[in-house]
Amino acid sequence: MYPNDGFRELGRTECLRLMAEVPVGRIVYTRRAMPAVLPVNFALDGDGAVLLRTAADSALVRAIDGAVVAFETDDVDAARRAGWSVVVTGRAAVVTDPAERERLSRTGPVSWVPARHDVFVRIEPELVTGRALVGGRTLYGVDLAAAVEG
Amino acid sequence: MYPNDGFRELGRTECLRLMAEVPVGRIVYTRRAMPAVLPVNFALDGDGAVLLRTAADSALVRAIDGAVVAFETDDVDAARRAGWSVVVTGRAAVVTDPAERERLSRTGPVSWVPARHDVFVRIEPELVTGRALVGGRTLYGVDLAAAVEG
Incomplete structure (x- = not known):
């Protein structure tokens, strides 16, 4: 926790709980030696993998x-200047195991733009970090406080 | 434009117009040789700099x-599987020129978490790219179509 900068660190469990509430995230990677970022829909696996x-x-x-x-x-x-962000950092890999592909085709994310041949990509949750902006906590009320303390 | 993958490229003018509608973006950078990303509020300068x-x-x-x-x-x-994303890529630098600092203290972004000593950072709009997901275009209706054609 950094009580003086308006932010509070979130624990791993809280991070994964918050992530599960939103359908879209942004994948951050390197393309041609340049930082690249793209919003995509996603699902969380049981172990926190994206x-x-x-x-x-x-x-x-x-x-x-x-x-x-x-x-x-x-x-x-933005109006209340409050909220949270969570980042999962880890190795990404196309799922190649047939049994795992089969499982994910039943339980994993659905593609918004169906392709003829699509694949699942798994991002290992090696590092899960998050923070809540609590500068506007008194305005934001109970929900954010619960998220921070939860 | 990629009419077959559900996405359409947006031109620079359209990208900057869309960006101006949202108060928060995400800065993507490298920290200790790892990809890092952080949501922050921002403003656009007249030339498209962030x-x-x-x-x-x-x-x-x-x-x-x-x-x-x-x-x-x-x-x-997410419900309509439609929307847009815009990315500005370029060199970031702390604004050190006193006259420019003075101008930005009047017209630039306001810090959500006031610090004793804050600075302005300018990201040059060397590359401005954007795309709209138009797979859900008929559902999304006029607004997205206007954004894409605009």
């Missing part, structure tokens, strides 16, 4: 398969 | 001053 589903031949898959990436979610209320 | 205001002694400033970063904004309606 699951994406995208076209097998996409530039995104080529860029992230085997690389360490960050996946960011947030929910910020 | 302006941030943050504590002079923050870890963020140390990480991005002089570095090429990406700054992402989006507005995605």
Whole structure:
């Protein structure tokens, strides 16, 4: 916790609980040695891994398969200057195991833009960090306080 | 434009117009050789540069001053599977010119978490890219169509 800068760190369990409430996050990676970022829908696996589903031949898959990436979610209320953000950092890899693919095709994320050949990408939750902006806590009320203390 | 993948590229003018509608974006940078991302409020300068205001002694400033970063904004309606995202990529630098600091203290972004010594950071709009998800276009209706064609 950093009581003086208006932010509070969130624990891993709280981070994953908040992430599960939003359907879209942003994958952060490197493309041609430049920082790149793209919003995508996702699902969380039971262990906190982030699951994406995208076209097998996409530039995104080529860029992230085997690389360490960050996946960011947030929910910020600008009017109240309050909210939270969570980042999962870890290695991304296309799921190749047939049984695992089968499981994810039943339980994993649905592609918003159906492709002829799509794949699942799994981002290992090696590092899960989050923070809540509590500068506006008295305005934001009980919900954010609960999120921070929870 | 990629009519077959459900996305459409947006032009620079349209990108900047959309960005101006949202108060918060995400700065994407490298920290200890790892991808890092943080949501922050921002303002756009007249030339499309992204302006941030943050504590002079923050870890963020140390990480991005002089570095090429990406700054992402989006507005995605998950229920309709439609929306847009815009990324500005360019060099970030703390504004040191006194006259420019004076101008930005009047017209630039306001810090949500006031610091004793804050600085303005300017991200040059060297590359401005955006795309709209138009797979849900008929559901999303006129607004997104206007954004795409505008």
